[in-house]
Amino acid sequence: MPVHRRTLACLLVATASAGRLRGATDASDDRDRRRLNARQRAAAHLAARATHADEVWCRSSKHAHHVKPGTSFGTLSRDGKQEWVDRKCDQFFCKHNNRAGKGTYRCEPLAISDEDLLALENPGP
Numbered sequence: 001m002p003v004h005r006r007t008l009a010c011l012l013v014a015t016a017s018a019g020r021l022r023g024a025t026d027a028s029d030d031r032d033r034r035r036l037n038a039r040q041r042a043a044a045h046l047a048a049r050a051t052h053a054d055e056v057w058c059r060s061s062k063h064a065h066h067v068k069p070g071t072s073f074g075t076l077s078r079d080g081k082q083e084w085v086d087r088k089c090d091q092f093f094c095k096h097n098n099r100a101g102k103g104t105y106r107c108e109p110l111a112i113s114d115e116d117l118l119a120l121e122n123p124g125p
Contacts, residue, residue, distance in 0.1 A: 054087040054092075055092050057083070057089075058089035058092050061076065061080065062074075062089070062093070065080065067084070067089075069089070069093040070090065070097070070104060070105045070107030071107065092110075093107065093110060095107075095108040
């Protein structure tokens with residue numbers, strides 16, 4: 001997942017630069033500070049984009065492989081399971097739990113689940 005590594009690298013560079021720029025008072029330092037702020041905004045944008053890409057992957061995998069967060073990986077392959085853990089997919093479906101990604105646990109849904117939403121939209125006979 002190269003996007004994550006790039007994002008982390010940008011954030012680390014931005015953080016290191018921020019530390020050097022604290023206390024700057026002259027025009028040159030102000031210009032550097034504005035550049036740093038632009039870099040920080042760009043890094044935050046990349047991080048948000050990576051998170052969105054993670055959420056899209058997680059939701060599509062959950063649906064396609066019948067994953068039940070906290071209970072079953074469904075039909076995900078070994079690599080798919082590792083990607084699920086690496087992308088921290090449980091965060092998109094369950095309230096925070098210390099066991100997330102480390103085995104089975106009781107997933108408390110963040111909101112109404114996709115299955116429940118479908119059941120509400122298509123009531124039975």
